[in-house]
Amino acid sequence: MNGPHSSGPSTEAAFQPLVDALLVGDHKLAAAVAQHLIEQGCSREQVVTDGLEHAMGLLDDKCTVESFNLLEIMLVGRAVSAVVRVLYPDGYAPTEGRATFVIATLEGDVHDLGKNIVRMVLAGKGFRVVDLGRDCPVDDLVGAAQREGAAAVLVSGLISPVVSQVRKLRPALRACGLAHVPVVAGGAALKQLRPEALDVDYVAENAFDGAHYLERHVSGAPTT
Amino acid sequence: MNSLERILRATRLEPVDRTPLVPQLFGHAAVCAGLSLRDYLHDGEALAHAQIRARERYRTDAVFAFLDFGVEAEALGAQLSFGDDRYPDVVGCVLGADDDPARLRLPEPASAGRMPVCLRALRTMRQRLGDSALVAGAVAGPMTASAQLYGIENALFLAIDDPPRLAAALDFSTRLAIRYGLAQLDAGAHAVIVFDPAASPAVVPPGFFREFLAPRLGRVLAALRGGGAAFTWLNIAGPTAGILDCYAHIGADVATFDYYLSAAEASRLLPRTCLAGNLKSLDFLDAAPDVVKREARGLVAAFGGRGGFLLSSGCEIPPEAAAGNIAAMAAALNED
Numbered sequence: 001m002n003g004p005h006s007s008g009p010s011t012e013a014a015f016q017p018l019v020d021a022l023l024v025g026d027h028k029l030a031a032a033v034a035q036h037l038i039e040q041g042c043s044r045e046q047v048v049t050d051g052l053e054h055a056m057g058l059l060d061d062k063c064t065v066e067s068f069n070l071l072e073i074m075l076v077g078r079a080v081s082a083v084v085r086v087l088y089p090d091g092y093a094p095t096e097g098r099a100t101f102v103i104a105t106l107e108g109d110v111h112d113l114g115k116n117i118v119r120m121v122l123a124g125k126g127f128r129v130v131d132l133g134r135d136c137p138v139d140d141l142v143g144a145a146q147r148e149g150a151a152a153v154l155v156s157g158l159i160s161p162v163v164s165q166v167r168k169l170r171p172a173l174r175a176c177g178l179a180h181v182p183v184v185a186g187g188a189a190l191k192q193l194r195p196e197a198l199d200v201d202y203v204a205e206n207a208f209d210g211a212h213y214l215e216r217h218v219s220g221a222p223t224t
Numbered sequence: 225m226n227s228l229e230r231i232l233r234a235t236r237l238e239p240v241d242r243t244p245l246v247p248q249l250f251g252h253a254a255v256c257a258g259l260s261l262r263d264y265l266h267d268g269e270a271l272a273h274a275q276i277r278a279r280e281r282y283r284t285d286a287v288f289a290f291l292d293f294g295v296e297a298e299a300l301g302a303q304l305s306f307g308d309d310r311y312p313d314v315v316g317c318v319l320g321a322d323d324d325p326a327r328l329r330l331p332e333p334a335s336a337g338r339m340p341v342c343l344r345a346l347r348t349m350r351q352r353l354g355d356s357a358l359v360a361g362a363v364a365g366p367m368t369a370s371a372q373l374y375g376i377e378n379a380l381f382l383a384i385d386d387p388p389r390l391a392a393a394l395d396f397s398t399r400l401a402i403r404y405g406l407a408q409l410d411a412g413a414h415a416v417i418v419f420d421p422a423a424s425p426a427v428v429p430p431g432f433f434r435e436f437l438a439p440r441l442g443r444v445l446a447a448l449r450g451g452g453a454a455f456t457w458l459n460i461a462g463p464t465a466g467i468l469d470c471y472a473h474i475g476a477d478v479a480t481f482d483y484y485l486s487a488a489e490a491s492r493l494l495p496r497t498c499l500a501g502n503l504k505s506l507d508f509l510d511a512a513p514d515v516v517k518r519e520a521r522g523l524v525a526a527f528g529g530r531g532g533f534l535l536s537s538g539c540e541i542p543p544e545a546a547a548g549n550i551a552a553m554a555a556a557l558n559e560d
Contacts (some may be wrong), residue, residue, distance in 0.1 A: 025384060042443075070427045071380050078381070097242060110305075110313045113376050158544035161310055188426070188462070192506035 013040075015050040018210050022055035022083070022124075025075025031082040044087045048126045050081055056124035060208045070117060073207065077120025094148065097128025099218040102144045105187075106165035107178040111158035113209035114187045114207075118154060121207040122214070129154075138165055142172045145181055151218050154210065155200075163198065166190060170199045182217060186210050195223040227285035227357035235455040235498045237532035237555040242557055243524050245283065245455035246358070246500060246534040247550060248424045250290045251311065251543030253278035260308040261543060265291050268344025275345070281547075282554050286358035287415065287418065289345040291338060293421075296364050297398055299337035300328055309543070310455065314372055317399050325393040325442075327417040328398060333407035343411040350412030350547070357555055358415065361408030365420025366440040367428065370399035376515075383432065391436065398440040416448050417457045421539075422463035433467045438474050445475040461539040469492040482538030487526035498528070500534040503553065506535070508545035513552035520556035 018037060019032035027116065034047055059076055069102045084092075094100060102172055105112045112134040130148050132141050145153050152172065154168055156218030169183050182201035185191075186209075195203050216223045225233070231244045254264035257274035264271050267291075274288040292305045292311040303316030320323060330487065333339040342361065349359045364372065370393040371379040382390040405416040421450060422428070423437045445456040455477035460467070463484040471479045472494055481490040481501040489500050503519055504511075527533035536556065 064313065071383060071429060074377065075384055076381055108310060110308075110315075116377070159310070160506060160544065163506075163509060189506060192504050193510065197510055 012050070014040075015047075015054065018051040018083070019055045019058070022052070022076055022079045022116045022204050023058060024111070025079050027079040027082040029103045030087050030132075034086045036084040038086070040120050047083065048089055052083060052124045053126055056080070056121060060211070063198070063208055066182070070113065070168070073117055073121070075111075075123070077117060080120055080124040080155065092123075092128035093130065098126045099151040099214075100130060100153050101129045101154055101214065102132060102141060102148055102150045103132040103156070104132035105156050105158075106141070106162050106169075107135055107137050107163040108136045108165055109157050111187075112156070114158060114159050115154075115156040118156060118186065118207045118210060119210050125211055127214070138168045138172050141169070142176055142178065145173065145178055146176050152214055153181055153183045154214075155185050155190070157190040158187065158188050162189065163193065166198050166200065184210050184213060184224075188199060190192040190196075226355075228355050231285055231358045232454060233532065234532055237496065237498060237530070239531060240338045243527070244285045244534045245554055245557055246286045246536045246538050247282070247284060247503075247538045248288070248505075248551070249275075249278050249282070249284065250288055250540055252541055252545055253324035253381060256281060256547070261310060262306045262308050263547075265306070265312070266338065266341060267348075268341040269348055271345040272348035272352070275349060277359065282552070286360055286431070287349050287353065289342045289349065290362035290417070290419075291342055291408065293372060293419070295342065296331075296340055296369045296397075297310070297402065299333075299404075300373065300400075302372065311481070314375075316356050317373060317375045317378075319373045319378075319393070321374065321381075323481040324413065324491055325372075325396045328371060328396055330403050331402050335412060339404060339407070342404075346411040348409055355414075356488070358480060359409075359413055361405065361413035361416040363401040363405045363408070363416055363418055364397070364435075365401060365418045365423055365444065365460075366394045366397040367372040367423040367437050368420045369431055370394055371401055371422040376427075378414050379422075380428070383428070388523075389469045394436060394440055398443055401444045405444065405448050405453075406451040408455055409448065410512065415457055416453060417459050418444055418448075419459045419525050421461050423467075424460050425464060425466045425489075426462040429437075434470060437466065438467075438470050442474040444453075455498075465489060465493070472497050478534065480536070480538065484538075487523055487559050491527070491530055496532075498532040498534065500536045502538040503536070504540040505537045505541055508541045508549045510546075511549060513548045513555075515548075516549045517556045520553045524556065 018033045105115045122129045184202045185200045186204035204211045225241045232238050233240050253274040256278045294312045304312040305315045306312045308384045334367045406414050458476035459479040459480040461482045478498045483504040
């Protein structure tokens, strides 16, 4: 595997086949092209930056609030995941992603499709995402945020009973000395409520909207 | 004019004495009756009485034998996980990612899984209410049922990886909805609502809906009409602006629209179809009653000149909704 300072083809043309394979959601081709790029001397970081992040940027531009469907994003996300597995068979190490986030669907909600989409989008943007799965107790999520040094805590909720669980997050983070860690919520149920009603920092309209907030947050840019 | 007459006239865009009140109150009826959701979803008699009590409490115009989206899959052998205060989840899908739906056989609604619970509830409600109020059944549409059979992620990936197999699953789910829906009409339902949340543009592109789902939904609605339904009703939540215009071609007499669309936009897309909506369902948890009442009054005013409107929520009102918010919606009509 190449190290962070290795060099190789870096022209846009060299990465276009990977970007194309990602955008049409061909996960097998995307993984094969990524493998080829590595064998040609590209670094993993180049593949992430010029391949994954470029493709996710194009998808991001295409997916407006009015035109956003899970099917297309899932297909791209599956291809991104296949490439990440080629680059990092054991997942991003804590030092390798742009930042680490922890994500879960909280206790009482087993619908994890939305969460999985967010995880794939963020992985495509070069972030390390620790996924606590579904039906996750608040304490487990907070513990993971502490353990992983998370830059943010992300929760997705499709059904209304999870609202009361989301409201427990902030006090639990505060009790663990993590009052500075922002909480971002999304999903069909949660996005009907305002941040103050959920006691979170941001309610994302969709996965890319949430990713924009997180990019602003980790870069130190204003988040509002 | 009784509740059923009011709704029937609205479905034909004819004048009514007041806007019909048809909120999507399903599991909330259990809460009102002091029942656990688990018991409510397993006992047709209890469900029927809870629905009737909820109708009396909020003075609505309809009762619903909607259980949950696991019913169809369970009837085919899927494993469900129940809780006291939540709807069940499918924890063991009937079909693995590589399985062929051809191996499935249509269930017998009189005996399969909890389908008899729904049929029992419909019989009891119809016996109690006769033709004084709408007695509505419910089936999962083809995309939602297919998603329950395969799991949503596997079903969506099939759309790309193996379109003929997804088409076979959709065809099976279409036949399933027809068989279950016709059994509900036989049991006393005036109409059967076709719920297909997985067909929403939030999940699949409008082009996919038009090519793969619209024809199959059309077959379901036509079969229900042929089976004696007083009218047909298609209920897809979420941002449906990209598909709403084809509901009329599909054959929907009533179309639910969610809070993503304004009343004016929905009316523009479906000028000759009765519309049901579109209060934000989560507002019933937290919003102050005066907010709900204001929103409801705004909707009634928006449809005042057009008619063909059922005051409702765009999606289910959560079981744990505050009673005061639902009462506020009803109060908005009393001040008409």
